[in-house]
Amino acid sequence: MARHLFKCIDGHTAGNPVRVVAEGGPDLQGKNMSEKRGHFLREFDWIRRGLMFEPRGHDMMSGSIFYPPSDPANDLGILFIETSGCLPMCGHGTIGSITIGLEEGLIRPKTPGIVMLETPAGLVRVRYEIRDGKVLWVAFTNVPAYVAATDLELETSELGTLRFDVAYGGNFYAIVDPQPNFPGLETFRASELIRFSRELRTLINARYPDRFIHPEDRSISGVSHVLWAGKPLAKDSTARNAVFYGDNAIDRSPCGTGTSARMAQWVHRARLRVGEAFLHESFIGSRFEGRVLAEARIGELPAIVPEIRGSAWVYGYNTLVIDEAHPFPQGFQVL
Numbered sequence: 001m002a003r004h005l006f007k008c009i010d011g012h013t014a015g016n017p018v019r020v021v022a023e024g025g026p027d028l029q030g031k032n033m034s035e036k037r038g039h040f041l042r043e044f045d046w047i048r049r050g051l052m053f054e055p056r057g058h059d060m061m062s063g064s065i066f067y068p069p070s071d072p073a074n075d076l077g078i079l080f081i082e083t084s085g086c087l088p089m090c091g092h093g094t095i096g097s098i099t100i101g102l103e104e105g106l107i108r109p110k111t112p113g114i115v116m117l118e119t120p121a122g123l124v125r126v127r128y129e130i131r132d133g134k135v136l137w138v139a140f141t142n143v144p145a146y147v148a149a150t151d152l153e154l155e156t157s158e159l160g161t162l163r164f165d166v167a168y169g170g171n172f173y174a175i176v177d178p179q180p181n182f183p184g185l186e187t188f189r190a191s192e193l194i195r196f197s198r199e200l201r202t203l204i205n206a207r208y209p210d211r212f213i214h215p216e217d218r219s220i221s222g223v224s225h226v227l228w229a230g231k232p233l234a235k236d237s238t239a240r241n242a243v244f245y246g247d248n249a250i251d252r253s254p255c256g257t258g259t260s261a262r263m264a265q266w267v268h269r270a271r272l273r274v275g276e277a278f279l280h281e282s283f284i285g286s287r288f289e290g291r292v293l294a295e296a297r298i299g300e301l302p303a304i305v306p307e308i309r310g311s312a313w314v315y316g317y318n319t320l321v322i323d324e325a326h327p328f329p330q331g332f333q334v335l
Contacts, residue, residue: 018096053331089170091256
């Protein structure tokens with residue numbers, strides 16, 4: 001029976017976990033991170049399940065593995081792993097992984113203050129400030145975000161008819177704003193939002209199986225996240241959200257790709273303009289600062305170029321073992 005060791009560094013971004021696999025990640029084949037993501041999913045997804053699921057992880061666990069860049073002009077590639085799979089892009093994961101990588105000496109940028117990061121969703125430009133060995137903040141220019149659909153409606157078993165938009169910010173999000181049958185996220189417990197989300201996501205992907213496909217990368221498809229909106233806690237915040245992901249998780253951070261998707265929605269609805277700050281709160285009140293840097297296009301679709309800024313912290317070091325002779329080598333979930 002094989003025994004596999006993984007040296008990991010754990011941290012969190014605005015409250016949501018980030019586990020960087022510093023040693024033990026598999027060699028991957030492909031000309032870019034999208035192809036390498038496909039290789040990982042075909043042959044090495046047992047690593048993701050073993051490191052993210054219980055007993056080594058938990059429902060909110062999220063992580064990453066660094067790779068050499070496909071283009072030598074860039075600094076590195078990244079594979080995002082979490083309980084829901086290998087995301088094309090992860091915002092809180094980018095902030096946390098870059099913070100951990102810089103503070104722990106895993107990343108040595110060609111240009112100080114800038115990291116050119118190859119993700120499965122595309123090239124992401126990252127800025128940061130470091131002082132006395134601590135990364136104070138990370139800001140990344142995300143892949144273009146756009147609105148894929150507006151004012152869709154579905155009948156749900158508990159909330160009745162729900163109206164929602166779908167937007168892309170690195171992943172596809174169903175965005176549920178306050179409405180007669182949903183007064184706002186502050187009205188519900190996290191456990192209730194998780195239950196509502198599972199049903200709504202299933203209904204959306206069953207009703208629209210071929211509608212939400214990225215026009216430039218067909219490997220990115222389907223609504224994977226549900227964003228519930230509500231009233232901000234702080235007076236100077238712009239908005240608040242609770243993002244459902246995986247099968248049993250509410251994002252503790254404001255969610256970077258979700259913030260990107262929501263800014264695209266707000267621009268589409270003329271609620272946000274280029275250059276304006278978008279201070280986005282999470283379910284627990286932590287914040288990211290978003291900003292629309294420019295308008296853009298994805299094929300024939302109008303889009304935005306979003307920037308997301310936040311901070312992360314290292315809190316632990318561990319060596320994890322996946323031993324095929326042990327019970328649950330690939331982990332488990334309790335839903």
